Each structure stands twice: as structure tokens, then as C-alpha cells.
Amino acid sequence: MNLTSNVDQSLQASGKVLLGLDIGGTKTAALVVDERLNQLSAISRPTETGNPEGLVAGVIATVREALKNAQIPASELIGIGVAVPGLVDPHRGVVELAVNLNLESYPLGRALAVELGAPAYLENDVRTAAMGAYQFARQEEPLRHLAYLSIGTGIAAGLVLSGQLYRGANGMAGEIGHIVVEPQGPMCGCGMAGCFEAVASGTAIARMGQKQMDLGGQLITAEFVYKAASQGHEAAKAIIQQVSVYLSQAIQLLIMAYDVEKVVLGGGVTKPGPAFLEPILGQLSLLRAQSALAEAMLPATKVTILPAGYNAGVWGAIMLATGTPVYAPA
Ligand SMILES: [Zn+2]
Structure with a gap:
């Protein structure tokens, strides 16, 4: 994970598509964009919160559906950003505690990265939405x-x-x-x-x-x-x-x-x-x-x-997926 880059940098990777996920206690939103951040598909499905394995399986099914809608094979994914309602360790990709998702000390980043074959970046949902709000606001001024x-x-x-x-x-x-x-x-x-x-x-x-x-x-x-x-x-x-x-x-x-x-x-x-x-x-x-x-x-x-039609959670997750997820250490 690149800790020194920042949100202002444009997407540097020369790859293909990015995935943003906002995993909420009731719904999971998925957004697929190309490398110029053009939206290719966006869906929202119920979150399975029974146990970690079920949650991951449900999220993967949602992702596969979003990719199918965009007519993109999973092999084209170059980055996954994930917003989680709870305390996360973004450096290790671990959800420390997310009560609404029934997750504790769970390596969600690794689970998604292994299944989908691309690096996954985790962040708290409100922090992620802040990045999405920033992405929106700086297009205005x-x-x-x-x-x-x-x-x-x-x-x-x-x-x-x-x-x-x-x-x-x-x-x-x-x-x-x-x-x-x-x-x-x-x-x-x-x-x-x-x-x-x-x-x-x-x-x-x-x-x-x-x-x-x-x-x-x-x-x-x-x-x-x-x-x-x-x-x-x-x-x-x-x-x-x-x-x-x-x-x-x-x-x-x-x-x-x-x-x-x-x-x-x-x-x-x-x-x-x-x-x-x-x-x-x-x-x-x-x-x-x-x-x-x-x-x-x-x-x-x-x-x-924020305008009603703008989903700051998934757009912030896309910002995470660019590999520019966290603050730069001094
Ligand atoms: Zn209080």
C-alpha cells in the first residue's frame, strides 16, 4: 500500500477498472468505474450479516453482478476500495470491530483481495464518505x-x-x-x-x-x-x-x-x-x-x-481503490 500518495493525485496505475464497495449493515453498494473514473455500473444489494464467510460470499456475489453488468471480467480489476461501518486497520486490511456486520478482528481486505485478485483498501465508512464528498466538492471548485x-x-x-x-x-x-x-x-x-x-x-x-x-x-x-x-x-x-x-x-x-x-x-x-x-x-x-x-x-x-443522487460512500471507496487511501506520514 502506498502511504505517501494523496487524494489529489490523478490515477497513476495504467490498469483497467476500479471497484468501490460500501458495505452497510443492511445494504452493500458496489460501483465499477474505468481508469478515467467514468461509471460503468452501480448496484446495491442486501448485506449478509450472519457470519464473516457468508458476508464475504454475499459481497463477492454483489461484485460479480456489478462486473457482469459492466461486461468486465474480474481479471481487469486493479483496485478495490471498501467502506466499513466500524473500526478498521487500513494498513493490515483488518476490520477490528464492525458490530452491524458481525465482524471482529477479521481480515476482510485479504479475503476480498484473494477472491477478486486485486489489492483491497479498507477504511471506516464515514472517513471514506469524506473522501467521496471531497471528490465531489473539488469538482465544483x-x-x-x-x-x-x-x-x-x-x-x-x-x-x-x-x-x-x-x-x-x-x-x-x-x-x-x-x-x-x-x-x-x-x-x-x-x-x-x-x-x-x-x-x-x-x-x-x-x-x-x-x-x-x-x-x-x-x-x-x-x-x-x-x-x-x-x-x-x-x-x-x-x-x-x-x-x-x-x-x-x-x-x-x-x-x-x-x-x-x-x-x-x-x-x-x-x-x-x-x-x-x-x-x-x-x-x-x-x-x-x-x-x-x-x-x-x-x-x-x-x-x-451532498446532492441526493451522489453516493459519497462508493465514490470515496473508489478513491481508496486508486491506492491513495490514507494520510501521508511526515
Ligand atoms: Zn456519545
Whole structure:
């Protein structure tokens, strides 16, 4: 694995096709592209999570189907990037722990590389999506520093700094979902109380909707709360307002800590698009009105949402597959 190259470099290998995989707890997405990054095929299939062997067999079947759709033999594969929802060791290609995939200390990189005959590069899913977001954003404008903030069932960020994925000492850089913002707040899955994730994730929004919207036993999702808010439901509006305060704080934290040029928002909760983004931008404009520093650091143009049709996970996995997966050691 080449540790010194970076995301900004163009694909150097003279080979044929690259494969990006985003293995989620419910679905596995596969993307096949040529060496100029033109899409050849893209599919999504259920993930088999019963045991490691079954998971690998299912992923391989998905890959073979994607390659068949692209009319490409597996022998043309020159690199495989794999996004995994958990803790990975990208240097050894090992999934240290991925609870949703039922994997622990499992050499997934080797298993896929052996089956498919090409090098496989593993990374955490949010870190991978950050690379995908970077790949997307830099097509719009030149940039070097980006934070990707994922708001789904949980909250986490990924950082691309100086054009390179920044992992930190333990691959945990960007786990801001577990910064405590409300010490008296609800318990978080991590054991602390009042983390960003406990007060502003999709899970938290759904829980607040269930409790505060007074709709009886109806099952309420984050998407439902956003929709109700946009239709004028007062309790829903209050929830979204409070969540947007927290999310604007998370964005402010990423910008102030890393001086990134862009914060790109993604994940299931961002689906409502403008209805999701506008209250957050409203909070940031309140900060700008108070301070010249905020005015300079927090312009609305720094914050964007990934377009609905763009899969940052598989595109980030393609970036991994180019063999430019991790930060460059000094
Ligand atoms: Zn937490």
C-alpha cells in the first residue's frame, strides 16, 4: 500500500477498472468505474450479516453482478476500495470491530483481495464518505481542506486536510458525535450523557418527536419530524430549531478547529435538503451578526449538502481503490 500518495493525485496505475464497495449493515453498494473514473455500473444489494464467510460470499456475489453488468471480467480489476461501518486497520486490511456486520478482528481486505485478485483498501465508512464528498466538492471548485459531517442514526465527521484523509492516531479523527454538548442531556450509546449524537442524530430527533409531538403510538422518524415542521407543526418546529442549534455548533467546531474551506453534510437525516439546511444556516447567520470573527469564518457558502443522487460512500471507496487511501506520514 502506498502511504505517501494523496487524494489529489490523478490515477497513476495504467490498469483497467476500479471497484468501490460500501458495505452497510443492511445494504452493500458496489460501483465499477474505468481508469478515467467514468461509471460503468452501480448496484446495491442486501448485506449478509450472519457470519464473516457468508458476508464475504454475499459481497463477492454483489461484485460479480456489478462486473457482469459492466461486461468486465474480474481479471481487469486493479483496485478495490471498501467502506466499513466500524473500526478498521487500513494498513493490515483488518476490520477490528464492525458490530452491524458481525465482524471482529477479521481480515476482510485479504479475503476480498484473494477472491477478486486485486489489492483491497479498507477504511471506516464515514472517513471514506469524506473522501467521496471531497471528490465531489473539488469538482465544483478547487479546495484542499474539507470536513464531512454525517448525520444519520449517529453523528460522525471525516476530515480531508491538505488533500489527504486525516485519520488521527487511532483512525478516530472526526468522532465528534461523542462530544458532550448538554451534560444534563439524554444518555448516549457511548455511556456519556448529552453527546451531539444523543441530542441531534436521526435517532434523537425521532425520539424527541415520539415524546413531544403528541401523536399517540404512531412511529415517528426524523424525516417525519422535518416534514411536520415544514407544515407548521409547532412541536416539530421546536425540535428542528433545537437540533439545528446543535448542528450549527458541530459545524462551527469543525470550521474553527480545522479551518476547512467546506463542511459538507450527508447522511440519511439530510434527505429533506433545504428544509434540513436552512434552519442551520439561520443559526450560523445569527453568529455572524454577533462577531467579525464569525462573519469571516462562518459564511453560508462554506456549508453544503451532498446532492441526493451522489453516493459519497462508493465514490470515496473508489478513491481508496486508486491506492491513495490514507494520510501521508511526515
Ligand atoms: Zn456519545
